[in-house]
Amino acid sequence: MTGLGWAVVQGASRLLGRDDREAVMGDVAEACFGFGRALSDVLDLVIRRQVDLWKNWRPWIAAFALVLPCSLSLMGLSLSVSKTVAQIALHEKGAALPLVLLGPLLLGWSWAGGYVAGSLSKRTLWASAVCCLLPCLFCLSRFHGQPVSRYCLLLFVLPAIWGAWQGLRDWRAPRSLAIGVALGVTVLAVATASGRTALFACVLIWPAWYLIAAMRRDSQPN
C-alpha cells in the first residue's frame, strides 16, 4: 500500500474508538492487504459501530432536538449582540444595557448547548456538527441588508465548541457553576425574550438545566 493509501485508511480509522483503532490498524498492517481491502475493512467496522451508536436516543436528541434548533436561535442571538455592539460603537444611548443581558446569555447558552451536545453525542458528534453547519451555511448565504458583517452570525460557535470539547471529555461542572449557568441563562432568556419566539427560546434553554441533572446524577451513590 502506498503512503497516501495508508494515510487514507488511517484517516478513516479516526472514526473508531481508541482500542478499536489500535486493534484494527494493527490487524490491517499485519495482514498486508492492498488499499481496497484495508479501507473496506476499516469502513465496514466504522459503519457497524455508527449503526450501533445510532440505536441509542442520545445522538438523535443531540443532533435534532438540540443542535439544529439551537443553532438557529443562537445565530439570531449572535446577530442581536453584534447589532448592540455596533450601536454602542455609534454612541447610541441605552445600547449598553441590552448587551449586559445578551452577551452573558449568548456565552452561557452556547457553552451549555455545546457541552450537552458533546456529552450526548460522543462519537456521533460529527452529525451534530453537520446539524450546526447546515443552518449556518444557509443563513450565511442569505445574509444581506444588515449593518453588521455576516460572520457575526457565528459568534456563538467558539463558546459552543469549547462546551462540546468539555462535554466530550466528560468534564463535570462544579455545583455552583452549574446552578449559576442554569439560573443565569433562564433569567436572561426570560428577560430578553419577546414576541412569538419567547416560548421557543425558553424551551431551548434546557441544556443549561441538563448541567444540574448531570451533576445530581453523578452525586447519587451507586
Place this chain on the structure above:
Amino acid sequence: MLGEFEYVLITTAVGLGEEAYGAAIRAEIEAAAGRKCSLGALYTTLDRLESKGLVETWMGGATAQRGGRAKRMVRVTTQGVQAAKEFYNTVMRVSRGASWVAQ
C-alpha cells in the same frame, strides 16, 4: 443458541489458544472456510459474544509487524465452550439422516 459465525469464531479462538487475536482468527477462518471475513463482522461478533459472557477480550502486546499496535486478544470462557458444544451437538443431531451425511 449460537449463530453460525459465532460458533466458527469461538471454535477458531479455542484452536488458536494463547495466540487468539483479531488478525489470527480472521486468517484461520478465511483459510478454513474459504471465504472472506471482514474485521467489522469479526469485532462486532466478538463484542456480542463478550456481552453474553462467552469470550473475554483485552488489549495485548504490540509487535513490530503490526507497526507497534496492540492486539485485541481473545479467550473463550467456560460458558463459551459449553455453548459451542451445544451448537455442535445440535447440528450433529439434526443432520442425522441427511443425504449428504456419510452413514
